[in-house]
Amino acid sequence: xxxxxxxxxxxxxxxxxxxxxxxxxxxxxxxxxxxxxxxxxxxxxxxxxxxxxxxxxxxxxxxxxxxxxxxxxxxxxxxxxxxxxxxxxxxxxxxxxxxxxxxxxxxxxxxxxxxxxxxxxxxxxxxxxxxxxxxxxxxxxxxxxxxxxxxxxxxxxxxxxxxxxxxxxxxxxxxxxxxxxxxxxxxxxxxxxxxxxxxxxxxxxxxxxxxxxxxxxxxxxxxxxxxxxxxxxxxxxxxxxxxxxxxxxxxxxxxxxxxxxxxxxxxxxxxxxxxxxxxxxxxxxxxxxxxxxxxxxxxxxxxxxxxxxxxxxxxxxxxxxxxxxxxxxxxxxxxxxxxxxxxxxxxxxxxxxxxxxxxxxxxxxxxxxxxxxxxxxxxxxxxxxxxxxxxxxxxxxxxxxxxxxxxxxxxxxxxxxxxx
Amino acid sequence: xxxxxxxxxxxxxxxxxxxxxxxxxxxxxxxxxxxxxxxxxxxxxxxxxxxxxxxxxxxxxxxxxxxxxxxxxxxxxxxxxxxxxxxxxxxxxxxxxxxxxxxxxxxxxxxxxxxxxxxxxxxxxxxxxxxxxxxxxxxxxxxxxxxxxxxxxxxxxxxxxxxxxxxxxxxxxx
Numbered sequence: 001x002x003x004x005x006x007x008x009x010x011x012x013x014x015x016x017x018x019x020x021x022x023x024x025x026x027x028x029x030x031x032x033x034x035x036x037x038x039x040x041x042x043x044x045x046x047x048x049x050x051x052x053x054x055x056x057x058x059x060x061x062x063x064x065x066x067x068x069x070x071x072x073x074x075x076x077x078x079x080x081x082x083x084x085x086x087x088x089x090x091x092x093x094x095x096x097x098x099x100x101x102x103x104x105x106x107x108x109x110x111x112x113x114x115x116x117x118x119x120x121x122x123x124x125x126x127x128x129x130x131x132x133x134x135x136x137x138x139x140x141x142x143x144x145x146x147x148x149x150x151x152x153x154x155x156x157x158x159x160x161x162x163x164x165x166x167x168x169x170x171x172x173x174x175x176x177x178x179x180x181x182x183x184x185x186x187x188x189x190x191x192x193x194x195x196x197x198x199x200x201x202x203x204x205x206x207x208x209x210x211x212x213x214x215x216x217x218x219x220x221x222x223x224x225x226x227x228x229x230x231x232x233x234x235x236x237x238x239x240x241x242x243x244x245x246x247x248x249x250x251x252x253x254x255x256x257x258x259x260x261x262x263x264x265x266x267x268x269x270x271x272x273x274x275x276x277x278x279x280x281x282x283x284x285x286x287x288x289x290x291x292x293x294x295x296x297x298x299x300x301x302x303x304x305x306x307x308x309x310x311x312x313x314x315x316x317x318x319x320x321x322x323x324x325x326x327x328x329x330x331x332x333x334x335x336x337x338x339x340x341x342x343x344x345x346x347x348x349x350x351x352x353x354x355x356x357x358x359x360x361x362x363x364x365x366x367x368x369x370x371x372x373x374x375x376x377x378x379x380x381x382x383x384x385x386x387x388x389x390x391x392x393x394x395x396x397x398x399x400x401x402x403x404x405x406x407x408x409x410x411x412x413x414x415x416x417x418x419x420x
Numbered sequence: 421x422x423x424x425x426x427x428x429x430x431x432x433x434x435x436x437x438x439x440x441x442x443x444x445x446x447x448x449x450x451x452x453x454x455x456x457x458x459x460x461x462x463x464x465x466x467x468x469x470x471x472x473x474x475x476x477x478x479x480x481x482x483x484x485x486x487x488x489x490x491x492x493x494x495x496x497x498x499x500x501x502x503x504x505x506x507x508x509x510x511x512x513x514x515x516x517x518x519x520x521x522x523x524x525x526x527x528x529x530x531x532x533x534x535x536x537x538x539x540x541x542x543x544x545x546x547x548x549x550x551x552x553x554x555x556x557x558x559x560x561x562x563x564x565x566x567x568x569x570x571x572x573x574x575x576x577x578x579x580x581x582x583x584x585x586x587x588x589x590x591x592x593x594x
Contacts (some may be wrong), residue, residue, distance in 0.1 A: 036448075036452075037493070050586070065451075071452060119492075121491075138523060140494060141582065144585075148589065187439070220489065362491070363443075363449045364448060364449075368449075390465075
């Protein structure tokens with residue numbers, strides 16, 4: 001049988017028959033939780049009568065959501081996670097050395113092409129950028145993986161997404177993925193795998209691929225997979241923490257449907273409240289005034305994202321009515337931003353620059369919205385109350401649109417920023 | 421209300437639309453705990469400020485497509501269950517929520533007909549048989565049948581859920 005990419009990955013991890021709709025017991029290459037999902041996962045692990053994780057080199061806890069601890073209760077959760085990590089000898093990195101999980105895990109070579117990675121966090125699909133089947137589960141499922149080194153997966157149907165043409169220089173992975181979700185809807189790929197093809201995809205940087213794979217879940221997908229190429233293998237080989245075997249789709253594989261997009265026609269795109277599928281061009285929204293801008297998160301807190309924001313803000317000022325929060329996703333990114341002078345560009349422009357953390361993305365800390373406030377955010381969700389008060393609003397955008405908006409004081413297309 | 425083994429349910433309906441996400445079911449600002457009793461009072465508060473204080477044990481949530489989309493937080497079905505909601509009926513579920521609900525023992529039924537606009541109104545009296553998937557709107561007199569759970573999941577459910585399943589496997593391998 002000719003296989004789609006997700007079928008090829010699952011087939012290399014199971015003895016069961018692999019076809020869309022079949023349920024397979026699969027081995028898992030890497031399994032992790034964060035400071036919010038680890039404590040309840042640990043409780044379930046103990047209820048299961050488990051004593052040791054299946055392999056401490058393939059299990060991890062990433063303290064990134066409410067860290068550095070935002071209050072006493074969060075400190076307690078971090079402490080429970082830390083104690084378990086030490087008992088088990090599993091992979092754990094402390095505040096000051098860690099980062100937002102879905103930026104940090106690839107950076108440290110802990111998600112690799114051809115692997116199955118299970119995280120107790122919905123954006124585990126980010127590793128699709130590497131050609132890995134990353135998918136999110138709840139804490140009980142994660143506990144079972146820690147105990148057994150296995151899980152069950154229903155083999156998903158695959159939607160082939162072909163992006164042709166050369167996108168303009170104003171377009172990044174964020175514009176392309178919001179455009180796609182706008183097209184197919186927030187449940188357009190529910191239970192399915194998205195598989196990306198086409199010349200516009202081949203030309204994308206790894207950072208742009210991470211952004212797109214990260215938001216596969218916002219179309220309901222189980223995963224969003226990029227076929228490994230020379231960019232993927234260069235990235236993975238430079239960082240790998242173990243050996244890996246990439247998987248590839250077969251020519252002539254059977255797809256549930258094919259969606260074709262001419263990427264040369266995609267404009268800077270935003271998602272209006274309260275769904276990631278409410279796609280509009282940034283220009284259509286230029287009358288919308290804003291109070292805050294957040295540049296960071298597992299979607300857009302990587303090196304090229306921070307660089308893009310710095311280039312826009314160099315020699316410019318954040319609008320007097322706007323608060324700009326820049327949060328590099330990892331210390332590798334943070335240190336580069338220091339070395340290259342970007343942190344000074346941000347503070348000269350009147351922005352705040354914070355330590356790596358999920359921060360305000362899911363309403364944790366460092367930039368919560370008041371009633372009636374509106375934020376342009378480079379994160380992945382704009383649900384009701386996500387970043388603060390239930391009557392606040394989030395507009396999702398690329399780092400380029402977000403930085404342009406921070407200067408303008410309203411949603412702004414970068415092409416409308418003078419001399420950019 | 422439910423019978424002795426929790427399979428036959430009766431209660432009032434709480435009705436919501438499409439894409440009820442887990443940030444709405446339990447906002448992340450409350451995730452500095454995973455204690456069901458502390459999560460429950462905040463369930464759905466950003467779109468329905470009386471639900472958590474007014475819902476009665478046995479009541480049923482009825483929603484549209486893609487229920488439980490968004491975050492993987494198991495706190496979402498935990499908060500719903502802790503309020504005594506006896507089951508959720510939706511046109512469809514996001515995949516992580518579906519797994520989580522099964523793992524913690526919150527009955528969920530997929531029934532686009534019962535979930536279609538106007539089929540069930542807020543406060544309608546519902547009777548649901550979880551074992552057969554029979555859904556009755558006693559107020560309107562309509563009856564629907566939900567799609568049965570996939571065979572593999574019925575096996576997991578009959579083992580008592582994921583925790584007993586893993587426990588049994590670990591004991592066998594000793």
